Amino acid sequence: MKLLFGRTISLQLRLFVAVLLSVVLIVGDRYTQGGTTIRTSLNTLVSPLIYLANLPYELFSIGAKNLHTREQLLTENEALKKKQLLQSEQLQQLSFLSRENDKLRALLGSSAKQSNRKIITQVLSVHSNPYSHQVVINRGTTDGLSEGQAVIDEMGVVGQITQVGSTTSRVLLMTDTTHATPVRILRNDVRTVVEGIGKINVVKLSHVPHSLDVRIGDILVTSGLGGTFPEGYPVAVVTEINRDEGRPFAQVYAEPIAQLDRIRLLVVLWRNQQESISNE
Numbered sequence: 001m002k003l004l005f006g007r008t009i010s011l012q013l014r015l016f017v018a019v020l021l022s023v024v025l026i027v028g029d030r031y032t033q034g035g036t037t038i039r040t041s042l043n044t045l046v047s048p049l050i051y052l053a054n055l056p057y058e059l060f061s062i063g064a065k066n067l068h069t070r071e072q073l074l075t076e077n078e079a080l081k082k083k084q085l086l087q088s089e090q091l092q093q094l095s096f097l098s099r100e101n102d103k104l105r106a107l108l109g110s111s112a113k114q115s116n117r118k119i120i121t122q123v124l125s126v127h128s129n130p131y132s133h134q135v136v137i138n139r140g141t142t143d144g145l146s147e148g149q150a151v152i153d154e155m156g157v158v159g160q161i162t163q164v165g166s167t168t169s170r171v172l173l174m175t176d177t178t179h180a181t182p183v184r185i186l187r188n189d190v191r192t193v194v195e196g197i198g199k200i201n202v203v204k205l206s207h208v209p210h211s212l213d214v215r216i217g218d219i220l221v222t223s224g225l226g227g228t229f230p231e232g233y234p235v236a237v238v239t240e241i242n243r244d245e246g247r248p249f250a251q252v253y254a255e256p257i258a259q260l261d262r263i264r265l266l267v268v269l270w271r272n273q274q275e276s277i278s279n280e
Helices: 011-031 034-066 070-108 272-279
Strands: 118-126 134-137 150-152 157-164 169-173 180-185 191-199 202-208 219-222 234-242 250-256 265-269
Touching (some): 034 118
Antiparallel strands (some): 150 157, 157 169, 180 219, 234 250
């Protein structure tokens, strides 16, 4: 290496060697399994650094919680009691509707869908690259996570896992330019696809015909197609429609329902196929 990068070697030769090594690494990563293994190992190696970088925030959060006054805690407790009471009423109604749904399924001869397994995770860091919308969470292969799993928050779809280490994983947000989510319009069940455009609060419906029945305010939910996202989770709300006849498709934009710019706690979902395999 000293001979290669010494002063006696021409700049052209050093540039040629650097480009050649880059091409070899790119081709090796694309057509061999070694690249995935190396990335997983690197994720495992940097996991302690991510936890260490997140330590000041955790200490600050603990200190802030300890500064809550007794009056604030009593107020929060009263609010939680009221919320629990309302949810208990909804749960009773849900139990009734579930029984009615089972009766209807029995009449139709269809089987009920299996409930998905899920796990709660915490965001450790946010990707600093403005052209790539990703976050790192504090769960990995030791918790049973794998690439391609859907991630949601308390409001709607967030994205999916793209890289997994032993104790951390990287989540690609739905607003990233490389992410696409199969959806359907809740009002009329029309299916389409939502794509990220690199803006944290805007997504775009791809290849929308001018005749498609879509309106401002329509709620988009996951369609279940593709096998990544279970059906029925909220995705976005249509905010803008531009039907320019000079273009082959209408320009339709929507706002994600999940608050992607302030996510902290997330939920990772298992697909039914994954869950059945793990149970075996």
